[in-house]
Amino acid sequence: MASLNFKVAPAVQATEAPPIPKAQAWGCQYVSSPSAPLLDLSQGVPRDAPHPSVLAALSKVASDPQAARYGAILGEPGLRQALAEEIKVQYHISGQGVTSEDVAITTGCNMAFLSLLMTLCPPGKSSVLLPLPAYFNHTMSLSLQDVKPVYVLCEPDNMFKASLLSARSYLASLRKENGDRREPRMIVLVSPSNPTGTVYTNEEIKQWYDLAREYKVALVLDETYRDFVEGESRERGLPHRLFEEPDWRSTLVSLGSFSKGYRIPGHRLGSIIASPELLRHITTICDCMQICPPRPPQIALIPLLPSLRADLLAASLRLLHRRHLFETTVNAISGWKVISSGGFFAYVQFPDNYIYASSILGLKRKKLGSEDVARVLALQCGVVTLPGSFFMPPVVDDEQWDDILNGETLRQDKWLRFAVANVEDDVILSLGPRLKLMNKIMGVDDEGVTSQ
Structure with missing residues (x-):
């Protein structure tokens, strides 16, 4: 490969490479067979195709020359209005809780987050409170x-x-200091969480909102998986009630995605719900980064959103059943335990004794980590997951971990993320024998005891 005759920005060089290709490469090395096919539970993508009405509308709009023209920077006005109406329905909002003026459409939710970050956080001078695993x-x-x-x-x-207490303690400590710590600009929560699947209750989210409001920082809710919050009986779940707060626009920013609920991840549509005053500044960023979000999927979805509510509920109920099946299957295997689950993901603890089984793998190390376990699980058992280490600072980085209150708990590095939305129930059921095989490879018997 030819070398570059110019320099790459230090910030890019210092940023970790995308991790999912690394895990998928492990899967490519697995020798699959009809009786033991590869089980890929690494990426949070919908398994099912978009609803037939969405496919038909996309096909029709794609042949319209007008859809190939530039559109509005913050998205089609019709889709902004339609999404505002859907938010009112899902969040049980009456009156003018959310309007089209509060909505921006972006080229995916990652673009929404990055444009917000660029709008609120000066480089080299600011910080963001981020849950870990992140x-x-x-x-x-x-x-x-x-x-x-x-x-x-x-x-x-x-x-x-x-930990709300840890966040409050950190913010309170800044008021007592005159040092040069970077100014916090945002608190980020993901609910349901990626990677852990954790779902915060309305009361818990309200406490985070009150904290952000008290310390004059934005509360940024990444609600990519909000369509999969468990509801009462056969209803869609209510993610939170913050949009009922009369001054929610002063503190709250909600990020969303069309990729998961509407099953169109390749069409790249996300959203920002925030104060129009904030969106005015975000417009500057978006004009430089996207000019406009992709128009064909926007135009296709505008008239369809109300008719897709039943499909969203059905998909959520199917996924709820699959998560329960996953928990039952995994928890039945000696030493394995689902710690949290929700949305597309489950966070799973593997047997404690794996950590001390390095000699079984021919490694001269005191301890194994989640990446070691995920690699063996993929290469020898044909199950691709993401190790918990992909969502944390390097375990050996003492400087970063010293700043994390009670961080030694997570530093044990004994969890894997399983994505359960992109597989059928039969794949979930076939996990049991694969995890038993993994226990056998790692020298763990049915009682969870390691034999070396």
């Missing part, structure tokens, strides 16, 4: 923008919910 595209975006992540521990004993 969605890697969030940490990558912060790194690219030279914005410091202040990691807030998600507690395994509390279903990996971020």
Whole structure:
């Protein structure tokens, strides 16, 4: 490969490469067979095709020359209005809780996050409170923008919910200091979470909102998986009630995605719901980055959103059943335990004794980590997952971990992320024998005891 005759920006060089291709490469090395096919549970993508009405509309719009022209910077006015109406229905909002003026459409939710980050956070001078384990595209975006992540521990004993006490303690400490710590500009929560699947209750989210409001920072809710919040009986779940707050626009920014619920990840549509005053500044960023979001999927969806509510509910109920099936299957295997689940994901603890089984793999190390376990699980058992280490700072980086209150808990590095939305129930059921095989490889018997 020819060398470059120019330099790459240091911030790009310092940012971790996308991790999913690494895990998928493990899967490519697995020798698949009809009796033991590869089980890929690494990426949070919908398995099913878009609804037939969406496919038909996309086909029709794609042949319309007008759809190939530039559109509005913050998205088609019709889609902004339609999404505002859907938010009112899903969040049980009466009156003018959310209007089209509060809505922007972006080229995917990652673009929504990055444009918000660029709007609110000066490079080299600001910080963002981020739950740990953290969605890697969030940490990558912060790194690219030279914005410091202040990691807030998600507690395994509390279903990996971020510690409100730790966040409050950190923000309070800044008021007492006159040092040069970077100014916090945002608190980020993901609910349902990527990677842990954790779902925060309305009361918990309200506490985070009150904290952000008190310390005059934005509360950024990444609600990519909001269509899969569990509801009462056969209804869609209510993610939170913050849009009922009379002054929600002063503090709250909600990010969303069309990729998961409407099953169109390749068409790249996301959303920002925020104060029109904030969206005015975001427009400047979006004009430079996207000019306009892709028009064909926007135009196709405008008249369809109300008719797709039943499909969203059906998909959510199917996924709820699959998560329950996953928990039953995994928890039945000695030493394996689902710690948290929700949305597209489950966060799973593998047997404790794996950590000390390095000699079985021919490795001269005191301990194994989640990446070691995920690699063996893929190469020898044909199950591709993402190791928990992909969502944390390097375990050997003492400097970063020293800043994380009670961080040693997560530093044990004994969890894997399973994506359960992109497979059928039969794949979930076939996990049991694969995990038993993994236990056998790692020298763990049916009682969870390692034999070396």
